[in-house]
Amino acid sequence: MKRSAGKYGWRQIAAALTAVWLLGSCASSVYADDKIAREPELSIIVRSSSSSMLFSRLEIDSPSLLRELRAARAETAGRTPFFPDIEVEWRPDSRSRVYRLDHTGHLLSPETNHRLPLPNSAAARMLAYARILRNRHYGKLVPWSEARRLVARKSIFTLTDLESGLSFRVQRRAGSSHADVQPLSKEDSATMKRIYGGRWSWQRRAVLVGTASHRLAASMNGMPHGGDGIPDNGFNGHFCVHFLDSTSHRSETPDWGHQLRVHQAAGSLSRYFSSSPPLTLALSFVEALNSKDTDMLALLREQAPQASFQALDSFLNELESIAVRGKREARPDAPSSQEDERLSAEIELPVRIRRIEGRSVDAKLRFSFEKSSIGSSWRLIGVSSNVPGISF
Incomplete structure (x- = not known):
């Protein structure tokens, strides 16, 4: 489009x-x-x-x-x-x-x-x-405290998927920590399902929220759940739309996966990565692996040595899904005072990897970071695994 x-x-x-x-x-x-x-x-x-x-x-x-x-x-x-x-x-x-x-x-x-x-x-x-x-x-990057007024409850607006270019109409029905919305009609639900390849999914996608006077950066998932308030729209429940610093229902910290897509919709992903601590970059790498977002992976490893990540393509070809095990309540984008003074850092994440042929394996991914001086940006220089056969 x-x-x-x-x-x-x-x-x-x-x-x-x-x-x-x-x-x-x-x-x-x-x-x-x-x-x-x-x-x-x-x-x-x-x-x-x-x-x-x-x-x-x-x-x-x-x-x-x-x-x-x-x-x-x-x-x-x-x-x-x-x-x-x-x-x-x-x-x-x-x-x-x-x-x-x-x-x-x-x-x-x-x-x-x-x-x-x-x-x-x-x-x-x-x-x-x-x-x-x-x-x-791109859309404007606005915090949830402002966005919740711009897309008030019962308001109707348009969501445009940044990747496919497809648009559909929705209404915000509820949501205090993010927007709970529903497609307006069967046609809108069908368009949304096309965006997700013909099946509903929890996958997060970068979207533009279009109102009569604003275009905002946001992230949506594509899975019907919870309460339903619009009959005969072909969508049994609602789905979630997140904005900058919005949270999920059961957490006081922003969902970092949604935050990635919000920054993507605002065109600020590169700036976001350049100001992020190692934990955010490591989590972002796993999210990019899971969605097979090769552009995001390229951005994350832009400054890595040329010999790094030579096996990444073959790993992606075998990958069905990958997710971090366990919950983190602390904000991953909150840098520590120790990180401000170090020039190198290591992050270890426990993950569950499911291959296309159906086998699952638990592994630990070790991320290596460095920066040229105090105050400069962290850069990812390598990722390794404790499981033989899993390499990048």
Whole structure:
């Protein structure tokens, strides 16, 4: 599902930012001085994952920026950090080229491992365009204390799955620590079931909550349970929608799996990981394994040594499910004073692994972390297991 953000020249940046803010959750397109009907030579695309069917495109009409691109000379990139959700399409001739945008505004080629360095002014413009589109694509990260007023009880709103792009209508029926909602009709229930591959599931998914004036970042599960209040909607019960810092019914701490998807829906997952302590990163790795989210796994091991995780693909091919055993009532994203002063850390998690052929095994996963200096971000450098045959 494509959501176009129109064409912009550099002079329209300020106007475009205003237009994006005014549109809020509206899905219509924005156009500024659109005088060119031909296929755009330069576009920026935002999608939350490599397989996401929901994406937003910004067509850039800037002769000066195109001149800078044509004048750029490729150089070896090395391991340069880039925005995993941003693609840049450039058509200098009949062939389309796809690049990534690094954190300084330069273009990276994943095919050749080369970089196109741009002048500082041009790089700043690329970052500004990307910022416009990301703000347009994702939901706003708001705490449950605010979200519960924006989606009040008995209110009707739309949920859009960030991966499939499918949308359906729901009504909030109850919920004090998160929103308990129900599909409005049989058609809405059928769409929700399509999102989950034709069967109900407890799997958490990143969603956008759309109201008349807001687009919020949230996470949902897909399993009917509990009370029912809308007859003949094809859904026996309700399901849960979580927001930032919301909790489940029987816990005073946020569900870390839902919190991951909330940040994913806000486009803030990378920032969330960069400020997280080792325990959060370890739990996130297990959650990404269980959902086979290869994009999240790539983000978590982005700074790991190149020799690490060579057996990860084969492990995923054999995996049916994986879950942490036991309950944790402490917030996993609360760093300890000891972690603030250390430059390395080890986390051990007891897990239950179920293989596709049906066999289950209990194991302990040991996660190794390090950081370059006090105050810098933790990075995952390796994962090992105490069970032979389980390797990454």
